Amino acid sequence: MVNEINRREFLKLAGIGGVGVVFASALPGMAHAATQDDFYFVQMSDPHWGFEGPPNPDAKGTLKKAVAAVNSLDYQPDFIMFTGDLTHTTDNPMERRKRMAEFREIVSELKARTVRFMPGEHDASLDNGKAFKEFFGSTNYTFDHKGVHFIVVDNVSDPRALIGDEQLAWLAADLRQQKKDAPIVVFTHRPLFDLAPQWDWATRDGAKAVDLLMPYQNVTVFYGHIHQEHHHMTGHIAHHAAKGLMFPLPVAGSQPNRTPLPWNPAEPYKGLGFRGVNAEIKEAEYKLTEYPVVKKG
């Protein structure tokens, strides 16, 4: 069953000025986490370094402003996750690597001690992730942090928008190591569900990944690709798309083509931002049982 989420039910908004906007979201299942520590991470997405055009007259400055905005947060996140399209696509392999080197240099200014990366189709679909791997390592991996299991799924290195059977088998094997109530976070670039296939906002075999995740009670997916905030449920699994850091895209179906929304000089950087995710330990829950003074026969 597929439901739209009322975002007020689970998000609280904290504006931080400048280019950034932080959304704090509690992860389901944190009460089961092995390590009972709250933590906080930041999702940054779709900086498209190398893009030039009217949708962003400050194309060379926006990422730097975003880095400064993250660095100015009251508390630095435990880690930062870039969910793809670090660079804007180019047919020239040399230029692709130049853009990746420049991007890496800019984000090296982030104060957070741990910064993780995954590719988008602009980074990886023309060379099956070769350049990305040279600069940032594997395109799919897992890590654990304070009791939460994180899984990075690559749905872009195959230009057909496929995760592929080999990676799905890897995902299944990894999930078999997890308890059914373990808190699990999945990062992808494209949505795993058919958000708007007419605009290529889908993963061709994404339903297979969702099927693998479905037996687990506490799964949350964070993704990019669509350059706007969006929240969706497939069954009990929440999917949260992040804003981009170069140009916003329209709501699916709101205009004939998926061309970027125009830059508004009256509201520069509108529609751009990043996301903070606060993994909160739930308040103590009390299960109540009422007893009579005398048991009935």
Add this chain to the structure above:
Amino acid sequence: MKLNAKAMRIAAVAAVLGLGSTGAYLVAESAQPKEKVIKITATRFNYTPGEVTLKKGVPVILEFRTLDVIMGFNLPDFGVRADIVPGKVTRLRLVPNKTGTFVFLCDIFCGTGHEEMNGKIIVVD
């Protein structure tokens, strides 16, 4: 009764793909279709023609070629897609069962203009 080998081959392809209910299926390259054939050429980053008008209920064969890299043809509203491979002809039989304007797009990332590579199928009564 002697069955036509080509007809059997087409039926077999449709059966394997399980696409009968969508009104569309891939047709073997060697088949000689009797339906109207509409040739569509894919180049980075256009389809030519980019707009095709069809009649509801009238079957057609969409015949694709690519002049450069591998491309995709995806018509989500009819639940059909195909790879368009360099050096090969891809045929897709379509029986449009609803009227309207429907977007088709390249769903294999092919470069800088990939996101603008799409077209329309207009189905009329």
